[in-house]
Amino acid sequence: MANPQTKKKKKEVNDDKKNIRIFWKLFGAGVLLILLVFLLASWGIFGSLPDETSLENPEKDLATQIISEDGKVIGKFFKENRTPVQYEDLPPHLVNALIATEDIRFYEHSGVDAKGTARAFIFLGQRGGASTITQQLAKQFFTDNVARNTFQRGIQKIKEWVIATRLERRYTKEEIITMYFNVYDFLNLAIGIESASNIYFNKAPSELNIEESAVLVGMFKNSSLYNPRRNPVGVTNRRNVVLSQMAKYEFITDQTKDSLQALPLNIQFTPQDHDEGIGTYVREYIRGYMKAWARENPKPDGSLYDISSDGLKIYTTLDSRMQEYAEMAVDSHMTKLQLEFDRQNKSNRTAPFLDVTQDEINFILRSAMKRSDRWRQMKKAGKTEEEIIESFNTPSQMRIFSWGGDIDTLMTPMDSIRYYKQFLRSSMMSMTPQTGEIKAWVGGIDYKHFKYDMVRTGQRQIGSTFKPFVYATAIDQMHMSPCDTLPNTQWTIPVGKYGLLEPWTPKNVGGEYGGMLSLRNALANSVNTITARLIDRVGPKPVIDLVAKMDVDTDDIPEVPSIALGTPDVTLYEMVGAYSTFANEGVYVKPTLIQRIEDKNGTILYQNIPETRDVVSGETAYVTASLLQGVTEGGSGTRLRHTYAIQNSVYKRAVTGYPYEFDNPIAGKTGTTQNNSDGWFMGMVPNLATGVWVGGEDRSAHFSDTQYGQGATMALPIWAIYMKMCYADPNLNISKEEFVKPEVLTIETDCERYKTSIPTDPEIPDEFDF
Template sequence: MEAKTIKKKGNQPENKKHIKTFWKIFGVGILLILLIFLLASWGVFGSLPDETSLENPEKDLATQIISSDGQVIGKFFKENRTPIQYEDLPEDLVNALIATEDARFYDHSGIDGKGTLRAVAFLGTRGGASTISQQLAKQFFTDQVASSKLERGVQKIKEWIIATRLERRYTKEEIITMYFNTYDFLNLAIGIESASNIYFDKSPQELNLQESAMLVGMFKNSSLYNPKRNPEGVMNRRNVVLSQMEKYDFITEKERDSLRELPLGVKFTPQDHDKGIGTYVREYIRGYMKQWAKDNPKPDGSFYDINSDGLKIYTTLDSKMQLYAEQAIDAHIANIQKQFTIQNEKNKTAPFRDITQEEEDQILESAMRRSDRWRELKKQGKSEKEILESFRKKTEMTIFAWGGDIDTLMTPIDSIRYYKSFLRASMMSMTPQTGEIKAWVGGVNYKHFKYDMVKTGKRQIGSTFKPFVYATAIDQMHMSPCDTLPNTPYCIPTGKYGLLKDWCPKNSDGSYGGMLTLKRALANSVNTVTARLIDRVGPRPVIDLVEKMGVESKDIPEAPSIALGTADISLYEMVGAYSTFANEGVYVKPILVQRIEDKNGTILFQNVPETKDVISKESAYVTVSLMEGVTQAGSGQRLRHSWATNTATYKNAVTGYPYEFTNPIAGKTGTTQNNSDGWFMGMVPNLATGVWVGGEDRSVRFSSTAYGQGATMALPIWGIYMRKCYEDPSLDVSKNNFSKPSKLSIETDCAKYSGGSGEGNELPDDEFDFTP
């Protein structure tokens, strides 16, 4: 016994030695870890964000384009990120995040000790230990890709340091908000606001529980769990999130089971620059903002970056009216294109008409030289011969078609000819009293046809110019709609207005004879009467009038032929000018950008309306009365009838009904020479809208006036659009009479004259219905 005791006592110093060694190693390890953390915090292993960057994280913020009804209709961005506040996050979304990513989020200070020990003990097989704060640190301040385990270890240490700093500087709610605002959900969806709109076409506040669970599920790996590529995997991941929510008592077992059975309900709504509503107007606003940024530097002298400074551009556009305008163009142009294609089947020079081979070659070569392909090959140092040869080699491409884009093999020169075969269209709608533009559609498809025909493009305007001639005669000569002029051939002789030969315009329908009231003459677009009027007032006063109405006049010749619409004018100018009549003779410059704010809500720009008195209230009202005759008994009267639209043709389109408008409408159709351009300008008291339709080239046109006139090509778009507007009571589009001056010295009621002159329909309508 004694010997054994002595032996046991003899082992005590050795045990104590092992214990001391252990504690020394442990202490050194702790000190080493502390030293590593200390060195990392000093930036030895790479810089860490300083206090300023923690307080104000530098992130590119998207600039938003906001409609007058509060909808975000577009963005400019390097990264499509729009930050939101914690109070804008639905409770289910926050709960889903906590349950799935960090159940003890409210109990730790950036590092979850329990989770870390578990991860170390089980080598990560029972889950990691990365907290929301650590994940935020990784997203915000460190590279997300490490090339080695050592680099990843150093990166992890940095994340821990930054996570603790974040916890000291921000509340839990602020950390959650930053996390949601920072994550990249792919498909140009950075942050929850963009993700919610892109994947579900709704704001974060509108997300339901299962939608919230799907988006939170994407935090694990948005590339793997992406509903566009892997809907089944996303469904499974969403259900995992729902199970986690049930596990931590955010939802009941019954709720979990019922929600798991629901489909994803994804409504993919991309926000790239070629898609969504208002693509043309958004591009115009981009150019406007670039110029504004140059002219309005920041207080420190630097310039605003529209792609990253998080500006808010408040526009006058109405998102509903913009949508209705685009729907109207899509419905009618897709339909009339079918007839245009049929007519070109036997056209040997399709899609061109009445041009020589030399002229055709010039058109195609000009298009080649303007193309991106030409510019790119030129940059590469290719010779002109090589470039021309490349246009004749077949290549894979995606081309536009009304039924959806088509992948095909085609030579670039054939693709140019193909695209020229499509009819184009544009439309603008504005409030005459304020100048606020409510809808702007520059073409049929921005991805494939980028040229904007609202403001950039100018075309001959045909008979839509005639009201300006009539208005000049009314304003200067006090003429009445009931005054009559002979409908007989009329010539302005050589030498007058500098004419080199007699100018003798003909009526489009070849009809002559009798006396016509001005109202009847304008309603039926009688050229000889318009010629008599401009000869009375002279071209210069008419030019002066349209110039006061916002039309650029430097390229309008001082010649009587302008009375029939030979001048090239933009749709933007035309709508602004016509609005002057509806606004009692006061021109209000069309406006699109109402105000601009920075990311903090500070107003940087506020629009001030530009107005100009042009003609008297009486002259404006009388001109409107003249144009009402166009829709009562003239080329625009189809707006009044049940046969205005072929319902079978428009079945399943935006409209499937006739127009049958009964309210006052003032308007004018326009058709240019050889049916190259079709116009319709239409007004009600609080909305003026213009529509243009034509080919890219003037030689791309219908073969007959029956199809190529404004009443066929353009008027139906106006009718579809206005029906949609009237069916939406929230828009409050007027059906009232135009405002009448209290004192009116010019008689507008021609029925009071003997025999009711001018109110019948003695002349045939020179424009015919479109019947496919």
């Protein structure tokens, strides 16, 4: 009979074997189940997975970049602000920061980190997660991130594992790292590392330093929480965690870590919103240009390029530094000019308008109301005119512009229309005469609030800036010299001549007459009588023909002698192009903004070919430029040459007037319209022509006298501030040399022997500090 103890031991052994068999069966079943689940996931049973084509060519909207001549991305068009970079564009410390913080075994696993996964299961995620960089890429790039319950989260995790292993088979580690940096949303319209580095630090990824790289890598944990704009303290702490991880894994030394953790955050937020950043007006012009270009240049398959998603690269002629200097110059001067304009309007009961009746003011405001977006939108929505007008007179919360920053206020839309009418506007364009390349373009004072572009679209009366075209015609056709003299007496062109219905007898500003004036001094001091005599000699049509060759739109310029004093309406774009002819030896080069356009693969889709034409001889161009130099040497532009200590009668103290003191050759011309509504200055050095316009939106909003309303006061300071900054930047190579002199010069330009009978000192305002 068997021993009970032996039976018991035998039963225990059998039970152990049975349990072991059950364990291995369950384990095998579990493995098979897991394999089955992964197999089902790979077949798409739990939701579609990307196929091989989409893995090889992941389709994502790519931003179109606007790139300056000096290689800066100055703007983008996008649905998603994503611009891909290559692995070579990523500095090593940026990659090291990511690996140290997110996946230290990245180069060892094949998409799924077994050790990390086991640790996450055993400690329920308390000692770190298990997601690898490849899994995070899979989650970001190919799967729906919204999981509403535990089951869905589990299925999504399985799909991430499947996709991660596929990614590892198809891509190198470097390609996976690059894709991850390119796809992540860093917020504030920064999708991908290229956008993020530019938006948060105003530099390309390759230019990031270690602590900046740590900031951006730190955002991978949770960009909403670690948003540099909203949580600088949290971002600093997270950056320091990344630096500690880099030290822990010996990517940096402890000493380096300590020194970098002590640094401030130094975020340089540079938004890439359509309404913000530099070059807002010119970017909007480029948008319109690109839409027209896309319609005329379809893809090989016949579809149209989408400038918001096809990742085009638009290489422009703009210089980002000069663009920034131009905007700074406009802001610097216009803030001061606006203060003076506001001061003078304090006693104006019809402010900001002058010389108009109340009925005329009402007409101006009603017209602005009917041109507004609000009116169009309400009309489109089916609102009656009475309902729309009522809404314009109902107070509402709004954010309005001020030079001190936007203001939140309660105001009726009609009051806001009048409020915006009080702001003086400005525009500026700068180009290289020899190539036509536009270097800077400022269409207004603030694109967000004043969207109308006064460079390319806005036509304004040009005043005396038109006179050089009359002089150039006389020089070209009659071989006249700057030294030739004419009597400074009133000149009348009779009825019938040029189709005049009444005699035309222009008057000089200030009413000064008498003596003989050289052409140089007459143009320098903008003497109307001399210009009248010249256009009577050459006739209006040859002058119009001349500016037409310079691409000025002459359709609405009548063949009458009064055009000599600047009655035509012309755009700043046209004026800068026309003036450049005089600096380019008589050859007109059409202003150009787009150098070339490339697709996302670097294939050139468009290459600019300069458009040029001979307009006048090199001698005529040189002599005209010589005449224009007289404006800055002894005329209305003389303030460019000196620092005036002028007495401020309001504060009873001496203040600095125009601290420019240029000593190089400058050809220029001021322009002022009859009621001081428009002030112009056109200024040139041999390799840069720049035009500036200043005025109100409505011509009835203007200074009351020429002391402040003249181009020398309103526009010239912007040119001077801009040029000072350009000359201070030696990398720009802005010329200080003489204008190119023809080898054979038959026209005398040395006018020292001539005398003038009117003072050449410009009238200087005594109550305004520029």
